[in-house]
Amino acid sequence: MSLNAKQWIVAILALLFLSALLIVAWVEGGRARVVTHPESIVSSQNKDCVSCHEVKTPGIVGQWHESKHSESGIGCMECHQAEEGEIDAFNHEGKLIATIVSPKDCSRCHEREFKEYQASHHAEGGKILGSLDNVLAEVVEGHVSFDAMGNKSSSPAAVSGCLQCHGSEVKVLEDGKLDPATWPNTGIGRINPDGSKGSCSACHMRHDFDLAQSRMPENCGRCHLGPDHPQLEVYTESKHGIAFAANRERYVPLMSAKEWVPGIDYEQGPTCSSCHMSATRNLPVTHDVGARISWTLRPPVSEKIDAAAKKMGKDVKPWEDRRSDMKDVCLSCHSPNWVDNWYIQFDNLVNLYNDKFGKPATLLYKSVRSKGLITNEINFDDAIEFTYFFLWHHEGRRARHGAAMMGPDYTQWHGMFEVAHRFYMEFVPELKEIIEAGVKSGDPKLVKSAHEVEKQLDEVLNSEMHRWFLGKMDDKAKAARDKARKEFKKRYARE
Amino acid sequence: MLTQAWSWFRTRVPFDEELLRHLSAEPVSGHLKRWWWCLGGTPLYLFMLQLLTGIILTFYYVPNPEQAYESVQRITMDLPFGWYLRSFHKWSSNLMILAVVLHMMRVFFTGAYRAPREMNWIIGFMLFGITLLFGFTGYSLLWEQLSYWGITVAANILAATPLIGDVLANFLRGGTEVNGNTLTRFFVFHIGVLPTLMIALLICHVYLIRSLGVSQLEGDRPSDTKTFPFFPDHFLTELSIGAFLMFLITCLALIFPVGMGDQANPLITPEHIKPEWYFFWAFRWLKLMTDTNAVITQGIFIAFIMFWPFIDGVIRRRWKNSEISMFIGILVVLYLLGLTVWETVYLMH
Numbered sequence: 001m002s003l004n005a006k007q008w009i010v011a012i013l014a015l016l017f018l019s020a021l022l023i024v025a026w027v028e029g030g031r032a033r034v035v036t037h038p039e040s041i042v043s044s045q046n047k048d049c050v051s052c053h054e055v056k057t058p059g060i061v062g063q064w065h066e067s068k069h070s071e072s073g074i075g076c077m078e079c080h081q082a083e084e085g086e087i088d089a090f091n092h093e094g095k096l097i098a099t100i101v102s103p104k105d106c107s108r109c110h111e112r113e114f115k116e117y118q119a120s121h122h123a124e125g126g127k128i129l130g131s132l133d134n135v136l137a138e139v140v141e142g143h144v145s146f147d148a149m150g151n152k153s154s155s156p157a158a159v160s161g162c163l164q165c166h167g168s169e170v171k172v173l174e175d176g177k178l179d180p181a182t183w184p185n186t187g188i189g190r191i192n193p194d195g196s197k198g199s200c201s202a203c204h205m206r207h208d209f210d211l212a213q214s215r216m217p218e219n220c221g222r223c224h225l226g227p228d229h230p231q232l233e234v235y236t237e238s239k240h241g242i243a244f245a246a247n248r249e250r251y252v253p254l255m256s257a258k259e260w261v262p263g264i265d266y267e268q269g270p271t272c273s274s275c276h277m278s279a280t281r282n283l284p285v286t287h288d289v290g291a292r293i294s295w296t297l298r299p300p301v302s303e304k305i306d307a308a309a310k311k312m313g314k315d316v317k318p319w320e321d322r323r324s325d326m327k328d329v330c331l332s333c334h335s336p337n338w339v340d341n342w343y344i345q346f347d348n349l350v351n352l353y354n355d356k357f358g359k360p361a362t363l364l365y366k367s368v369r370s371k372g373l374i375t376n377e378i379n380f381d382d383a384i385e386f387t388y389f390f391l392w393h394h395e396g397r398r399a400r401h402g403a404a405m406m407g408p409d410y411t412q413w414h415g416m417f418e419v420a421h422r423f424y425m426e427f428v429p430e431l432k433e434i435i436e437a438g439v440k441s442g443d444p445k446l447v448k449s450a451h452e453v454e455k456q457l458d459e460v461l462n463s464e465m466h467r468w469f470l471g472k473m474d475d476k477a478k479a480a481r482d483k484a485r486k487e488f489k490k491r492y493a494r495e
Numbered sequence: 496m497l498t499q500a501w502s503w504f505r506t507r508v509p510f511d512e513e514l515l516r517h518l519s520a521e522p523v524s525g526h527l528k529r530w531w532w533c534l535g536g537t538p539l540y541l542f543m544l545q546l547l548t549g550i551i552l553t554f555y556y557v558p559n560p561e562q563a564y565e566s567v568q569r570i571t572m573d574l575p576f577g578w579y580l581r582s583f584h585k586w587s588s589n590l591m592i593l594a595v596v597l598h599m600m601r602v603f604f605t606g607a608y609r610a611p612r613e614m615n616w617i618i619g620f621m622l623f624g625i626t627l628l629f630g631f632t633g634y635s636l637l638w639e640q641l642s643y644w645g646i647t648v649a650a651n652i653l654a655a656t657p658l659i660g661d662v663l664a665n666f667l668r669g670g671t672e673v674n675g676n677t678l679t680r681f682f683v684f685h686i687g688v689l690p691t692l693m694i695a696l697l698i699c700h701v702y703l704i705r706s707l708g709v710s711q712l713e714g715d716r717p718s719d720t721k722t723f724p725f726f727p728d729h730f731l732t733e734l735s736i737g738a739f740l741m742f743l744i745t746c747l748a749l750i751f752p753v754g755m756g757d758q759a760n761p762l763i764t765p766e767h768i769k770p771e772w773y774f775f776w777a778f779r780w781l782k783l784m785t786d787t788n789a790v791i792t793q794g795i796f797i798a799f800i801m802f803w804p805f806i807d808g809v810i811r812r813r814w815k816n817s818e819i820s821m822f823i824g825i826l827v828v829l830y831l832l833g834l835t836v837w838e839t840v841y842l843m844h
Contacts, residue, residue, distance in 0.1 A: 006732060006735060010735045017745060264763055
């Protein structure tokens, strides 16, 4: 081949290469770039909001810039826009908006989450007006007054306490502003002006809505902590919590991803949402937090979580199915035998609490109230009412939650030990005082009632689990205790 | 003006212009006009392309298990022309391996490895090994499932080596597990150790070609005994091949752009762990026997090919003009091709 021909070949091939490069440039220009740290998309309808609020409330705009919403062009108006006629709608710089973005607003895009949430126990959190907790916040601890029209004032104890977790019933004042007694509030069961229940931002903090934040144990710990339901503390002392703490730094960048599946995306240290909400290898994610819970550990006597609904004739997910789903989560990391045995341990603890303390204390408490030995119509005016409340609402729950979430210290020392102390050293003596007062009252009706309660108390104390308290432990148990005590002392060379 | 500038430059950087002219115009054997005699220059050209695209990719790649996958994703999805750069790097590497194999076959079947060129065959074979290691360390850097489990399998194979298995496997992984240490050393190998070795051996390879001269083809046609100057004749041939390769790689990048596999996850073992196509033969061989037997037999096989010029020398001294090398060569090609096709068919099902 001549040199000239070779030169032509090189030129033609070079031209072909350059043409191919032009196609590369064309492809590059036309492709939708999937960016990992994209710029926020500020649509024309949000442009004015963003430019003004960047100055007035830069924190809010900064949060939004961090959100996935901003990447997709979901901005202020997409969530805050209101329809004509909505009770909380108001005109703001020429736009009809509402301050509160309710779950119904979120459902425009997140319909499945909305439906699951509305069906959940969380969504009912605002309906606590008839509860003993509410009596405490509005009467015992706080105070409410009524005007001539019968309108109730608010109790600061409830507004700043209970309702911040449970949710307020948001009221719109005549001037269109939100009633300070009911808002700001991001309670889980907030009753919104549009009738929807709850607040998505109770867990998904606005305005960045970061999934990692919502999956953090502290997020649930905003409400699930403290003396009456120390789930966060129990979790922290559990192996789950320890494993999460040890790996937290590694997990945080990964927890913002849409999927966070135990056994696939991480190997240990589940958080609250992992077990109660997250997708597993077999289950989809759920926003019904009770969907995998089999016991209710909240009332004085625990029962299976579907029991109350069944009594009311409702068709709800059976507790067996809920437990099966929770077991599916457990099986991401534990063997079937481990999981089954663990549930036996948990059930046994709940049954022990119920049978030994919950049921007898409730029976005796209801008895002294219904028989008029203490005031029946006023709550918390008798010492035994506080005692009973502490027993089930604080210590009893602590023991049960400790067992449910593998917190041994909360099961034992913060739990069953304090339940026992409360029962034997406070509840029973106070009951005896009430009985004695009834017997000495001279009122035949009260005397009769006092004897009836005394008989009930005797039956309880003489029952198998309590007879030790009367010095009536049976011989076999006594011998076993003596033997164990001697071995213990011998082990520590104290005898 | 230009003359003045050239003179200024020559005064400050003196060199023998005549020698340069002589070196670049060195007569080249006539049979090199056949395109398959350019297969040696092809991998060299592709290696230079790999160096260039690799350097740019290194600007954006983060060699950390937490960020490696994401950084590759960013290069592919976010960086302007990043997808093209990565696709080019990948296709160029595949073509480089293919070109090296074809070059070796040409050298083997034309007997160009025979005395006095035995050492250059061994150097060339080492260059082939380095090319394969480039491929292996390269796709490991993506920190995809294929990367993670590829390294895991490779380490397990090495661990099966008698006596020193554990030492080798631990060296590969940087410990007893595939983790950040592994990624760091793969990165160092891919962008530091292997290029340095490659360049050093390439210098030796080219030096030996130049000093020993290009081998003459047995049974050459009379016209092929003529020579032609390296520059511009052969240079233009190489340039046309270079331009064609650029075009071909760009077309491949456009038609088959690189994507992203699943991120490395030690918790999920993929249903099929598969290496790149150029390791299929070894992977299939591994499945046919125990790991230790596979390592021993493959070690023997590699040593056999590497030192074939000496074995062939002994055979040819014993049986003059023996053509057993052709028979052996065909057997080896069929063996490698057969195992590769077998594994491909298996993976397709």
